Amino acid sequence: MKKSILLVLLLLPLVVLSQSKELLPLQEMENDWYLLENGWHYQQGDNKDWANPAFYDSTWPQLSSGYLKAPDSSTNNSEENIIWFRSKIVIDSTFNQQFVMRIYQTGASEVYLNGNLIHSLGKVSSNLDSVVYYNPSREILSFPLGTQTEQVLAIRYVDSPDRFPLYSSSSGMIIRLSTLHHATADPPLLQYKIRYYIVFGVAIFMLILFLAYFFFFPTEKINLYFAIWSLFFILFIIAVLILLNTHERPFLAEFSIGFFLTFQAFLILFCIYKILKQKFGLLFWSVVVLAAFLIGLLFFFDYLFITQIIGTIVLLEILRVSIKSLKTNKRAALIFLIFCSINIAFWAAIILDQLSIIEVPSLWLYQPFAFLLMPLSLAIYLGYTFGNRSKSLITKLKEVEQLSEENHHILFTQNETLERQVKERTSALNTSLENLKSTQSQLIQAEKMASLGELTAGIAHEIQNPLNFINNFSEVSNELLAEMNEELDKGNNEEAMIISKDIKQNLEKVAHHGKRADGIVKGMLQHSRSSSGIKEPTDINKLADEYLRLAYHGLRAKDKSFNATLETDFDENLGLVNVIPQDLGRVILNLITNAFYAVNEKAKADIEGYQPTVTVSSKRTPLLGGAGGGSQVVKIAISDNGNGIPKDIVDKIFQPFFTTKPSGQGTGLGLSLSYDIIKAHGGELKVETEEGEGTTFRIVIPVT
Secondary structure, eight states: OHHHHHHHHHHHHHHHHHSOEEEOOHHHHTTSOEEOOSSOEEEESOOGGGGSTTSOOTTSOBOSSSOBOOOSOOOSOGGGGEEEEEEEEEOOTTOOOOEEEEEEESEEEEEEETTEEEEEESBOOSSGGGOBOOOOTTSOEEEOOOSOSOEEEEEEEEEOSSOSSTTOSSOSEEEEEEEHHHHHHOOHHHHHHHHHHHHHHHHHHHHHHHHHHHHHOTTOTHHHHHHHHHHHHHHHHHHHHHHHTOOSOOHHHHHHHHHHHHHHHHHHHHHHHHHTTOOOOHHHHHHHHHHHHHHHGGGTSOHHHHHHHHHHHHHHHHHHHHHHTTTTSHHHHHHHHHHHHHHHHHHHHHHHHHTTSSOOTTGGGGHHHHTTHHHHHHHHHHHHHHHHHHHHHHHHHHHHHHHHHHHHHHHHHHHHHHHHHHHHHOGGGHHHHHHHHHHHHHHHHTTOHHHHHHHHHHHHHHHHHHHHHHHHHHHHHHHHHHHHHHHHHHTOHHHHHHHHHHHHHHHHHHHHHHHHHHHHHHHHHHHHSOOOOOOEEEEHHHHHHHHHHHHHHHHHHHOTTOOOEEEEEOOTTOOEEEEOHHHHHHHHHHHHHHHHHHHHHHHTTOOTTOOOEEEEEEEEEEOSSOSSSSSEEEEEEEEEOSOOOOTTTGGGTTSTTOOOSOTTSOOSOHHHHHHHHHHHTTOEEEEEEETTTEEEEEEEEEEO
């Protein structure tokens, strides 16, 4: 008997010690959430008496961590789907603050304190089909701990069945305790969500910004890629916010987070490859294939584990590509290198903190902002490129202004030279030349020197012919006058009369060619005069024929080797048409000049049997539903048998500043201004072209 009593006395302390208790570190709980991780026992099965604090649980198996998780075992007993957890809690009786708890779980549970049910989270049932999942991880739950020496916390728990991922390391439940004062004064999860909302707003702004850039600069496809990335980034943030604000089964949200995060990481890598002009080689496609494979693994492993792997691989590849591109694209590569290094350092600290290798308190609260690091690098790069582009544009504008001043100076000098030469040849044209000088000054002010330069050589050629006739007939007339005087002295009045008739004919020819020269000068003045904007009856056939000859002689004056066949087919019944002659003349001159340029370029190719030909035709036809409100239209066609216009640029020829001529030979404004002039007349300017065969421009003007 004594031996039995002695044995009981020896074993009793061991039994008491075996019932481990959770001793709450009250000082630590005043500053942070405390994880209940010691002294847990568990038992499969279902018995409500196990909530009784007097129940003896020392024979139950003990858990080694604070992750309350059912053991891996298969059973046909439905009651063993339920598992009970028990822990004894000791609190200092002098501690008078109110406790609260926060629970994370992947199933449903009933929480008992000292045998009393204090929380029912979801629906616990031995029938797995009847289990109702509920995760209150973001809720602050009451926890009415008393001042007793020892209290028992019992959990009746069932895990959610058949859920993905199959090999989740986060199934089960975690219980954290804190004081009510700390829980209400410092809500870190609320801060965490608010920061995600901020990031969400930034992502929407970036989507709008990149779409606007792409809309205004459609040729820069990189802005479209940025916009697509922003869309997936927004979807990623939405999935995160759903996960943070729901109590339902989280797998769909977790899978969406993994999928969208992977896709937007891939798009960032794709954009950086594009920006740094790197080839999409084996490493890039290996990352793509690996990312696709890891997305499939989201059905088997936790999304946090998978996304950390994907993020690490993508960041390392961005780091490699940035370092590789430092020599070829230093500024952009340096921007991505700096932000990528910061990103890698941040996530490395997060992972090391999770592995308890280092301790970085509250670093996880800044995860939302960390996702903006690489997008921020793209935005900085975009700002950098726009800044460079603005500087380049300003430099080019200054060059254009300087070139324009030089061209004006050259044209002004050429006009002065032409004026001096004309004055030296004949004093009879002084008045006309003064008018021409005045007109030339107006042309300089109205920026019409381009068309005047095309006409100058042709006008000089046209004026030279009548001047030669005038000079020749004047000399012959002087000689005849001398002969007539001799005959009169001899008394041969009949012979003198015959000579006087010859002199009269010569003077008539002088007058005819003088009027011809005067008509040429007046035609030039008509073209050079500032447009009044008032329509007047105009002989379009005469206008087109005059500009055809002047443009041809102008080109011949520049290039003596040039030769072309000029063909005209004018409608004799065209009559006078109400147009603005100065404006329509500029259009016809521009189209004829372009036609001569086209056939001249083709002639330089020395094609056997090729004869450069430019054709100008006109015709009056009935209106068949065309532009304008009249009953008839006038059609003017300017055709050439040059090289034609390539199909890929034919839609651009009427755009301002677009030209296919070499630098310095064209401004790119001729066709654009011609198109606007014809539109202002209520007409249409169309082009028909066949590459290698030639081009026809058709002007259609309504007769009102």
